[in-house]
Amino acid sequence: MSHYNIAVISGDGVGPEVINEGKKALQALSAPTFTFTDFGWSSDYYRQTGRFIPEGGLDEVANYDAIFFGAVGDAEIQDHITLNNLILPIRRRFDQYACVRPGYLYDGVQSPLVGKSGGDIDLVVLRENTEGEYADVGGRLYQHTNQEVAVQTAVFTRHGTERIIRYAFEEARRRQKKNKVTSITKSNAQGYSMVFWDEVFQEVEKDYPDIETESLLIDAAAMDFVRRPEDFDVVVASNLFGDILTDISAVIIGSMGLAPSANLNPSRQSPSMFEPVHGSAFELIGKGLVNPLATILAAAMMIEFLGESDAGALIRQAVADNIRENKIRTPDIGGASSTTEVGDDIVRRIG
Ligand code: GGG
Numbered sequence: 001m002s003h004y005n006i007a008v009i010s011g012d013g014v015g016p017e018v019i020n021e022g023k024k025a026l027q028a029l030s031a032p033t034f035t036f037t038d039f040g041w042s043s044d045y046y047r048q049t050g051r052f053i054p055e056g057g058l059d060e061v062a063n064y065d066a067i068f069f070g071a072v073g074d075a076e077i078q079d080h081i082t083l084n085n086l087i088l089p090i091r092r093r094f095d096q097y098a099c100v101r102p103g104y105l106y107d108g109v110q111s112p113l114v115g116k117s118g119g120d121i122d123l124v125v126l127r128e129n130t131e132g133e134y135a136d137v138g139g140r141l142y143q144h145t146n147q148e149v150a151v152q153t154a155v156f157t158r159h160g161t162e163r164i165i166r167y168a169f170e171e172a173r174r175r176q177k178k179n180k181v182t183s184i185t186k187s188n189a190q191g192y193s194m195v196f197w198d199e200v201f202q203e204v205e206k207d208y209p210d211i212e213t214e215s216l217l218i219d220a221a222a223m224d225f226v227r228r229p230e231d232f233d234v235v236v237a238s239n240l241f242g243d244i245l246t247d248i249s250a251v252i253i254g255s256m257g258l259a260p261s262a263n264l265n266p267s268r269q270s271p272s273m274f275e276p277v278h279g280s281a282f283e284l285i286g287k288g289l290v291n292p293l294a295t296i297l298a299a300a301m302m303i304e305f306l307g308e309s310d311a312g313a314l315i316r317q318a319v320a321d322n323i324r325e326n327k328i329r330t331p332d333i334g335g336a337s338s339t340t341e342v343g344d345d346i347v348r349r350i351g
Pocket of ligand 1 (some may be wrong): 070071072243275276277278279280
């Protein structure tokens with residue numbers, strides 16, 4: 001029987017609550033088995049030590065099969081500090097360049113979009129995860145004066161752009177749904193980086209004549225995610241545009257609490273990381289109101305990436321059945337049950 005060593009970074013806010021339910025779902029499987037090692041890296045750890053990740057911490061995590069991540073963000077610490085010192089260094093160090101964010105409307109969930117029912121929305125956004133607008137390049141001059149200058153540079157390399165676009169085409173073939181890839185840019189306004197992205201997309205698409213292609217500007221894509229989400233299959237976008245679009249895809253499938261995310265290193269030379277799309281939601285801490293299903297679905301993505309497709313399917317089925325039955329669900333999707341009660345129901349169904 002396979003056994004996996006999982007590095008767990010619960011992080012901030014509701015992270016520990018949802019990670020707890022994700023671990024429960026994984027432990028309910030008869031196979032594979034897991035050893036979870038908790039790494040207490042978080043904003044609290046930063047308050048105590050001045051660091052989010054201890055010296056040598058990433059070297060230690062490099063030895064694990066995967067990373068199971070909760071959330072980052074704290075009421076007292078600016079978001080750019082938490083992000084740039086915890087989650088972004090992990091994504092970059094382990095070259096987790098493919099951020100995979102599925103948006104699926106489950107049978108039994110009310111989409112805010114009129115007339116959409118189960119399965120009508122079934123798309124996946126491939127977000128470039130290591131460079132683009134999130135490249136840590138820039139600076140500030142003459143701070144706190146009238147002459148203040150702030151520069152933030154986006155970085156698009158051929159290597160980084162081509163590999164995420166290629167991954168998107170491969171994903172469209174793997175999914176066997178609409179065999180379509182939509183590329184998102186803003187090349188009407190950003191004549192260097194985004195025109196470059198369009199050119200790379202046009203080069204790569206030649207290698208995939210079986211896949212239909214479409215190119216949209218980010219503003220049109222945001223509108224079309226609301227107006228015609230059923231037309232999308234695989235969507236590939238830069239780091240920032242992918243981040244924004246996946247908040248839209250989460251809300252149109254009924255809740256941020258239903259949106260999982262995988263940060264993949266497809267070469268498998270370093271561990272990949274799995275997390276809910278949602279952040280720390282610190283206003284919900286300790287209330288038992290947070291929906292654990294995004295994290296449980298991220299757990300399913302994790303074991304599928306590790307090669308355990310049958311076990312992943314079991315978890316997915318448990319989630320789909322829980323939602324369809326519409327008895328035990330958290331308030332974000334119209335229920336009155338707690339985080340733990342939903343997690344317990346998933347465990348019962350898996351068991
Ligand atoms: N579980 C994901 C999480 O905590 N996200 C917080 C966040 O703000 N992330 C920004 C990003 O992924 O770009």
